[in-house]
Amino acid sequence: MLNRPIDLIITALAPVMWGTTYAVTTEFLPADHPLTTALIRALPAGLLLVLIARRLPQGSWWWKSAVIGTLNIAAFFALLFIAAYRLPGGVAAVASAVGPLAAAGASIIILRSHIRPRTWILGITGIFGVALVSLTAEARLDLLGVLAGISGAAGMAVSTVLTKRWGQPHNTGPAALAGWQLTWGGLVLLPFALLIEGSPPEPTSVNLLGYLYLGLVNTALGYWLWFRGISRLNPVSLTFLGIGSPLTAALVGWIALGETFTLPQALGFLIAITATVAAQTTPQRQRPALDTKTLEPASA
Numbered sequence: 001m002l003n004r005p006i007d008l009i010i011t012a013l014a015p016v017m018w019g020t021t022y023a024v025t026t027e028f029l030p031a032d033h034p035l036t037t038a039l040i041r042a043l044p045a046g047l048l049l050v051l052i053a054r055r056l057p058q059g060s061w062w063w064k065s066a067v068i069g070t071l072n073i074a075a076f077f078a079l080l081f082i083a084a085y086r087l088p089g090g091v092a093a094v095a096s097a098v099g100p101l102a103a104a105g106a107s108i109i110i111l112r113s114h115i116r117p118r119t120w121i122l123g124i125t126g127i128f129g130v131a132l133v134s135l136t137a138e139a140r141l142d143l144l145g146v147l148a149g150i151s152g153a154a155g156m157a158v159s160t161v162l163t164k165r166w167g168q169p170h171n172t173g174p175a176a177l178a179g180w181q182l183t184w185g186g187l188v189l190l191p192f193a194l195l196i197e198g199s200p201p202e203p204t205s206v207n208l209l210g211y212l213y214l215g216l217v218n219t220a221l222g223y224w225l226w227f228r229g230i231s232r233l234n235p236v237s238l239t240f241l242g243i244g245s246p247l248t249a250a251l252v253g254w255i256a257l258g259e260t261f262t263l264p265q266a267l268g269f270l271i272a273i274t275a276t277v278a279a280q281t282t283p284q285r286q287r288p289a290l291d292t293k294t295l296e297p298a299s300a
Contacts (some may be wrong), residue, residue, distance in 0.1 A: 004232070008280060011229030012045060012241045017170020017222040019026045019248025021214070025084045028210025034081030035193040040211050042073050043186025047221035049151025051170075057180050061169050065180035072159035078192070079152030080212065086145030093192075095149025097130040097246055097272075100279065102157035103239035110161050111235070119236060126243045126275040132268020133250045157239050163227070164235040174227035182223060240279035243272050 012049040029037055050056070057065050083095060100123040167169060168177060193200075203211065229238055254261040 007229060007232045008241070010225055011233060011238065012244055014226040014229070015242045015245040016248045017218050018242075019245040021080070021218060021245075021254055022084050022213060022249050024210050024251045025081065027205050028213075030201050030203070030207055032085060033197050033200060034085050035078055036197050037081050037188060037214075038077035039186055039189040039193045040075075040200075040215045041219050042066075042182050042189060045215045045223070046073075046179050046182025046184070046186050048216075048220055049175050049181055049224065051179075053176035053179055055172060055176040058169065061180070064166055065177070066184045068162055069158045069181035069184030070188050071162075073181050073190035074201065075155045076152045076159075077149040077185065078274045079155070080190060083149035083152065086142045087149065091148045094127065094131045094134055094246070095146050096125045096153045097243055098150055099153040099157045099239045099242045100126060100236060103161055103236050106161040106233055107236055110165050111159075113236075114234070115236065122240070122275045122279045126272050126279075127239065128277060129268045129270070129272030130243060130246045133265045133272065134246055134268075156242075157256045160230060160239060161235045163230050168231050175224050178220075178223040178227045182219065186237040192237040237279045239290075242275050242278045247272055 025037065063237055080096075087095070101120065104115045104119055104123060163177075168174075229241070250261070250265065250269070
């Protein structure tokens with residue numbers, strides 16, 4: 001059974017926006033400040049969304065949004081920028097493509113879902129396709145960078161499944177949910193950025209342009225769309241849409257940065273897209289043991 005095409009298209013816009021992160025980081029932002037960059041990306045966007053939504057967490061959602069915000073924003077952003085600064089874009093892209101497999105594993109543990117073998121095969125196929133698109137003969141491996149990329153993707157996958165497990169607070173839209181978590185994530189990042197990296201360097205006009213794009217488009221709008229998708233899509237098929245991020249990064253590198261795009265890369269692009277589309281037709285059977293009464297009702 002297919003997810004609603006309009007929901008898939010709208011949600012897929014988020015990873016497409018995120019696919020521009022590597023190019024913006026390397027071309028527009030000051031080097032060697034991953035935590036500061038993550039902080040500037042998260043906190044202003046989160047506060048903006050909270051102001052737009054005009055709604056604060058209630059009850060258990062104070063700690064739930066803090067948990068998800070720490071995993072999905074603080075840890076993910078910090079690890080993402082560490083990987084971006086330490087790895088070539090291709091290696092970082094392949095590391096981030098493990099998200100669907102991590103989401104499948106988290107769904108088994110958290111949602112007690114039955115994950116079909118087809119999903120695991122499609123996840124591995126997606127990684128293979130991304131590797132064809134992104135890896136080059138000159139790609140170098142940095143152990144810390146690879147671990148950061150994989151850990152960041154896994155943390156985001158787990159937080160997506162947790163968000164699905166806890167549902168969406170009554171009468172609360174995706175803007176508020178995204179805003180809470182971006183704000184929490186930024187607050188968690190703040191002391192680490194100050195203690196480890198100190199005061200940020202004085203930004204240039206190019207830096208400011210990069211930060212503005214990352215905050216408003218890449219983050220505020222991107223996460224608004226992503227959390228809208230969490231309430232409507234299966235969490236495993238949702239994370240397959242994340243494969244669009246490294247594919248977009250490759251296209252941006254080709255179009256804007258003058259990088260090559262070869263026939264094997266085109267084949268990998270086709271393989272990754274095929275795996276992503278096929279994953280949207282793979283519903284996961286959830287065991288009846290899950291007590292759905294613990295889920296808070298989602299807003300329409």
